[in-house]
Amino acid sequence: MSRDVEIPDRLPIAVVDNHTHLDISRDGVAVDIGAALAAAAAVGVDRVVQIGCDLPAARATVEWVDAYAGMLGGVALHPNEAPRLADSGSLDTAYAEIETLATHPRVRVVGETGLDYFRTGPEGVGAQQDSFRWHIDLAKRLGKVLQIHDRDSHDDVIRILDEEGAPNAVVMHCFSGDVNFARACLERGFHLSFAGTVTFKNTHSLRDALAVTPLDRVLVETDAPYLTPHPFRGATNEPALMPLTVRVMARVMGVSVPELCAEISTTSERLYGPW
Numbered sequence: 390m391s392r393d394v395e396i397p398d399r400l401p402i403a404v405v406d407n408h409t410h411l412d413i414s415r416d417g418v419a420v421d422i423g424a425a426l427a428a429a430a431a432v433g434v435d436r437v438v439q440i441g442c443d444l445p446a447a448r449a450t451v452e453w454v455d456a457y458a459g460m461l462g463g464v465a466l467h468p469n470e471a472p473r474l475a476d477s478g479s480l481d482t483a484y485a486e487i488e489t490l491a492t493h494p495r496v497r498v499v500g501e502t503g504l505d506y507f508r509t510g511p512e513g514v515g516a517q518q519d520s521f522r523w524h525i526d527l528a529k530r531l532g533k534v535l536q537i538h539d540r541d542s543h544d545d546v547i548r549i550l551d552e553e554g555a556p557n558a559v560v561m562h563c564f565s566g567d568v569n570f571a572r573a574c575l576e577r578g579f580h581l582s583f584a585g586t587v588t589f590k591n592t593h594s595l596r597d598a599l600a601v602t603p604l605d606r607v608l609v610e611t612d613a614p615y616l617t618p619h620p621f622r623g624a625t626n627e628p629a630l631m632p633l634t635v636r637v638m639a640r641v642m643g644v645s646v647p648e649l650c651a652e653i654s655t656t657s658e659r660l661y662g663p664w
Contacts, residue, residue: 393625396431396432397432397630397633399433400434400635400650402651403430403434403435403436403654404635404654405436405438405653405654405657406429406436406438406613407560407562407608408440408463408560408562408563408582408584408610408611408612409438409611409612410439410440410441410442410446411425411613412439412441412445415627423457425628425629426457426628428627429627429628430459433632433650434629434632435459436460436657436664437460437628438461438463438497438661439460439463440464440500440501440536441462441465442465442500444466444486447464447487447490448490450462450490450496451496454493454496455495458664459664460664461498461661462493462495462496462497463496463498463499463534464487464496464498465487465499465501465502465536466480466484466520466524467501467502467505468502468505468517468538469508469517470520471516471520472513480520487527488527491527496533497533497534497660498536499524499531499534500524500562501538501562502525502538503546503562504521504539504542505538506541506542518545528556529554529556532557534558534559534560534660535556537559538562539561559579559580560579560581560582560608560660561579562610562612563583563584563610564581564582564595564598564599565586567597568601571598571601571602580607580608581607581608582608582609583610584610585617585634587599587641588618588622589622599642600642604644604652605652605655606656607638607642607649607652607653608657609653610631611630611631611634613625613626617630619633621633635653
């Protein structure tokens, strides 16, 4: 745990961090995976879904899910990776490796995939959309959960999912939309995963979206090392800080913390299977 933050109180019922990146170094220092998982378990976050969204991270994820009982994995090419790989002529080779890695029995997620119009300009949109369609197809062929990255691209994400036909299980990772977008996703049977952004003071529309989401469609995540919840916004995030987000979510949804924790745990196991 960073010296900049305090350890939160333990949750009454253990939950799952639906999306974390333990492959990404914190302040230039590689993560001690065992220590990070132990710190999280000590506050009631006893299971995580580790997401590897470039080739090195995907390879590491497949190694770690065999080494750590509390970790399942997801692999994909991030939307911002697709244009870079396409430009270098190596996208097809990368697809082939991701498909092989995704067949691992403890890799339960294809993701994160989707669209990102914030970091990639118009010249990369075609490659992103083609990559998104490829990952949708992969998730359907392998029977895996699809985790979606959606930044400044709500309409196109929904359009492409409708055109391709969504897999049976879709998770909107780090949900960032308003009430109307939440309802559009929920009508299609998707699950919404909320990160530390829901605790930020200025994210009223995000909390409104959470408030209309049924309990059995809600997930929670860190997206660590990013999106550290209030009051430690700006510090390095990690799974052990997720209780801060869970408690805010319970308050917004008007349910008790134990009720929300139990539902998140049940939903996570229903989606991903046993750890």
